[in-house]
Amino acid sequence: ETGVTQSPTHLIKTRGQQVTLRCSSQSGHNTVSWYQQALGQGPQFIFQYYREEENGRGNFPPRFSGLQFPNYSSELNVNALELDDSALYLCASSLRGRYEQYFGPGTRLTVT
């Protein structure tokens, strides 16, 4: 069974740029959630995708957007990067109807 994978591992971007982060869900899992974790804080929910549609969204502005593909993999896109977007971005997969979520290793984004 393959776990959740994410790419890239690390990324450095400049303020105002755009970034795309990628996630492959755990084998058999059809739901993907994205979280942002700032240093010293717990992860904060960004949004969730199921059947290629956004299925719930946290308190993040529209410049945070996503996609889910037929194979359940997902992308997180962030436009007009701000310094405060520097964080660990975590993808989690789950089975529809189950509350347990399993996390990938994350992408550490630094915005300068």
Place this chain on the structure above:
Amino acid sequence: RKEVEQDPGPFNVPEGATVAFNCTYSNSASQSFFWYRQDCRKEPKLLMSVYSSGNEDGRFTAQLNRASQYISLLIRDSKLSDSATYLCVVNTGRRALTFGSGTRLQVQP
């Protein structure tokens, strides 16, 4: 007020000690409860789900008190490898998991 509150610690305990973490949540509609463990600069990993009847997994025991909106985690016979941040997590039936800020545990030899 934060939805999930935890004492940030750190809790510094010797090997073999018993340590307990507590967590409170504000939304009485919360339906599912978990403890996750997070090592430094790594992803959170599911440690255990928490049930109303309480549950045990080896050295770890979790308890839920719905009336007081309170969750606990007890670790017996602490090992050096237990050193990590423990995240209290709640699901209110929406799509998201809501995390506390975590409690740091440092087990010392």
